[in-house]
Amino acid sequence: MTQQKAKTDNGTPAVRQMKTADSVFYEITRSLCPECKTVIDAQIHLKQGKVFMRKRCAEHGWFVALISSDAEGYVNSLKYNKPGTIPLEFATEVKDGCPLDCGLCPEHKQHTCLALMEINTGCNLACPTCFANAGTGYNITMEEAEVMLDAFVRAEAEAEVVQFSGGEPTLHPQLFEMMQLAKDKGVRHVMLNTNGLKIVQDPDFARKLGEARPMIYLQFDGLTDETYVKLRGEPLLKTKLAVLDKMAELDLHTILVAAIERGVNEHEVGALIKFGLEHPAVRGVNFQPVTHTGRHLPFDPTDRVTIPEVIERIEDQTEGVFLKTDFVPVPCCHPGCQSITYAYVEDDGKVTPLPRVLNVDDYLDYITNRTWPDPSKDVKHALEALWSSSAVPGSDKVAGNFDFTCTTCNIDLAITSEELAKRVFAVSIKDFLDPYTFDVKKVMKCCIGVLTPDGRTIPFCAYNNVGYREDVREAMQLERARARIVAKTNGAKTNGKPKTATRAAKK
Numbered sequence: 001m002t003q004q005k006a007k008t009d010n011g012t013p014a015v016r017q018m019k020t021a022d023s024v025f026y027e028i029t030r031s032l033c034p035e036c037k038t039v040i041d042a043q044i045h046l047k048q049g050k051v052f053m054r055k056r057c058a059e060h061g062w063f064v065a066l067i068s069s070d071a072e073g074y075v076n077s078l079k080y081n082k083p084g085t086i087p088l089e090f091a092t093e094v095k096d097g098c099p100l101d102c103g104l105c106p107e108h109k110q111h112t113c114l115a116l117m118e119i120n121t122g123c124n125l126a127c128p129t130c131f132a133n134a135g136t137g138y139n140i141t142m143e144e145a146e147v148m149l150d151a152f153v154r155a156e157a158e159a160e161v162v163q164f165s166g167g168e169p170t171l172h173p174q175l176f177e178m179m180q181l182a183k184d185k186g187v188r189h190v191m192l193n194t195n196g197l198k199i200v201q202d203p204d205f206a207r208k209l210g211e212a213r214p215m216i217y218l219q220f221d222g223l224t225d226e227t228y229v230k231l232r233g234e235p236l237l238k239t240k241l242a243v244l245d246k247m248a249e250l251d252l253h254t255i256l257v258a259a260i261e262r263g264v265n266e267h268e269v270g271a272l273i274k275f276g277l278e279h280p281a282v283r284g285v286n287f288q289p290v291t292h293t294g295r296h297l298p299f300d301p302t303d304r305v306t307i308p309e310v311i312e313r314i315e316d317q318t319e320g321v322f323l324k325t326d327f328v329p330v331p332c333c334h335p336g337c338q339s340i341t342y343a344y345v346e347d348d349g350k351v352t353p354l355p356r357v358l359n360v361d362d363y364l365d366y367i368t369n370r371t372w373p374d375p376s377k378d379v380k381h382a383l384e385a386l387w388s389s390s391a392v393p394g395s396d397k398v399a400g401n402f403d404f405t406c407t408t409c410n411i412d413l414a415i416t417s418e419e420l421a422k423r424v425f426a427v428s429i430k431d432f433l434d435p436y437t438f439d440v441k442k443v444m445k446c447c448i449g450v451l452t453p454d455g456r457t458i459p460f461c462a463y464n465n466v467g468y469r470e471d472v473r474e475a476m477q478l479e480r481a482r483a484r485i486v487a488k489t490n491g492a493k494t495n496g497k498p499k500t501a502t503r504a505a506k507k
C-alpha cells in the first residue's frame with residue numbers, strides 16, 4: 001500500500017492511501033453483452049481462488065460472471081491447449097470478425113470432432129430449462145440433411161461423429177433415413193440426443209432404434225422426481241428408468257446426460273455415477289452445468305455451477321471412487337470447455353479410473369509440448385484419441401484404443417473389443433457458454449459444430465448465443481411458409497392436385 005501526504009482544509013496533514021486491487025487481472029478476451037449481444041471486450045480476473053469474467057456494454061453497463069471455481073486449475077489447464085487440426089474446407093469468409101463470421105471461417109482454429117444435426121424444433125416436452133428453446137418451427141427435409149452431411153464430410157478427412165438432435169429428434173418422421181444417410185456418407189459414429197419418451201411410448205420406434213444402433217445420449221438429470229419437475233416441468237423418473245431398461249433390452253449403449261443447476265440437483269452427481277456404473281445399458285455420465293440461454297430458471301451469474309465444482313462434488317459424493325485428480329481437461333477444444341476421465345469396471349464392480357494406472361497427465365502434456373520422452377507411442381495415441389470430443393464411450397474407438405498391455409493394472413486382457421467397450425465407463429463435464437460467460441478464445445477453438453441447412457458449420461456455443469439459432473429458425477420458417485403458399489397456389493391451379501412435390505410437401 002502506498003501513502004501520500006496532503007493538507008486538509010484546516011492545514012493538518014491527511015494521509016491518502018492507494019489500495020491493492022481485490023483481483024489479479026489475468027487476460028483480456030472478447031465476449032457478448034448479455035442484453036443486446038453486441039461483441040464487447042471482456043477481462044478475465046482471478047479473485048479469491050476463482051475466475052471471473054468482467055465486461056461492460058456501452059448501453060447496458062457492467063456484467064460479472066463466474067467462469068471457474070478453481071483459479072489454479074484454470075491457469076494450469078492452459079498447458080493442455082494443443083494445436084488444432086485445420087478443416088479441409090471453410091464455408092464463410094473473414095469479414096466482421098469472430099464470432100460474426102461463422103462458419104467455419106478461415107480463422108477457426110480447430111476442425112469439427114462432433115457435428116450436431118438439429119433436424120427439428122418441435123418437442124414432446126416443454127422444459128423450463130431448454131437452451132434450444134424448443135417449440136414450433138420446422139422439420140428439415142432429406143435434401144437439407146444431405147446438404148448438411150455433405151458439408152461435414154467435405155470438411156473432414158474422416159467424419160467421426162454426427163449427433164442427431166433437435167428439438168426432440170425422435171419426432172422427425174425421417175430420423176432413421178437420415179441416420180442411414182449419415183452412415184452411407186461414411187460418418188463413423190451416429191448418436192441420438194433424446195429425452196427418451198418416444199422410446200417407451202412407441203414399441204415400433206424402439207424396434208427400429210434397436211436395428212439402427214446409434215449411441216444414445218439420454219437426458220437424465222437425476223434420480224428424483226423433484227429434479228425433473230424443476231428442470232423438465234414433469235415428474236419423469238419412472239419414464240426415464242423405463243427408457244434405460246429398454247436400452248438394456250436392445251443392447252444400446254447409453255450416456256446419461258445431466259443438466260446441473262444450482263439449488264436443484266448438485267447433490268445428485270454421485271448418485272448418478274453410482275447408478276450408471278450398475279446399469280447394464282449405461283457407458284458413462286456427462287454432466288452439463290445449465291447453459292443460461294434460451295429457456296432457463298432464474299440464476300445468479302456470479303454463482304453458477306462450473307466444472308471444478310462438479311468434480312469436487314463427484315469426489316465427495318462417490319466416496320473416492322472418482323477423485324479430482326482422475327479428471328483431465330480435453331486438449332482438442334479449449335481446455336476450459338471440458339474435462340473427462342475413463343474407468344475400467346470389473347465383474348465384481350471394482351472401478352479403476354485410467355489416470356490411476358497411466359500417467360495421462362504426462363502423456364497429454366507430451367502431446368501438447370513435445371518435450372517429454374516417448375516410451376509408448378501406442379499409449380500416447382490412445383490417450384490423445386480418448387481425450388477428444390469425438391471419443392464415443394461404448395464405441396470401437398474407445399475400446400480399440402485401450403492398450404492394457406502397457407499398463408500395470410493387471411486387468412484380464414483375454415477379452416474381445418466389444419466386451420472391453422462394455423467395461424469402459426466415462427465421466428465427463430462440459431461447461432457450454434452462455435451470454436454471460438461467452439469467450440471468443442473458446443469458440444475459436446470449438447470442436448463441436450452445428451450443421452445448418454445452408455451448408456455452414458457453426459460452433460455450438462456461437463450458435464446458441466450470437467443469434468445464429470434464431471436466424472436459422474426464422475429463415476427456415478419463412479422458407480416453409482413460402483413453400484406452403486406455392487403449394488397452395490399450384491394446388492388451386494391444378495384442382496387440388498399439386499404437379500410437383502415441393503420441399504415443404506416432403507416434410
Ligand code: SF4
Nearest residue numbers: 098101102103105108
Ligand atoms: S467461431 Fe470460428 S468460425 Fe465462427 S467467426 Fe469465430 S473463428 Fe470464425
Ligand code: SF4
Nearest residue numbers: 123127130134167195
Ligand atoms: S430440453 Fe430437450 S426435451 Fe426439453 S424441451 Fe428442450 S428439446 Fe425438448
Ligand code: SF4
Nearest residue numbers: 333337432446460461
Ligand atoms: S461447444 Fe462451447 S464449451 Fe464445447 S468446445 Fe465448443 S466452445 Fe467449448
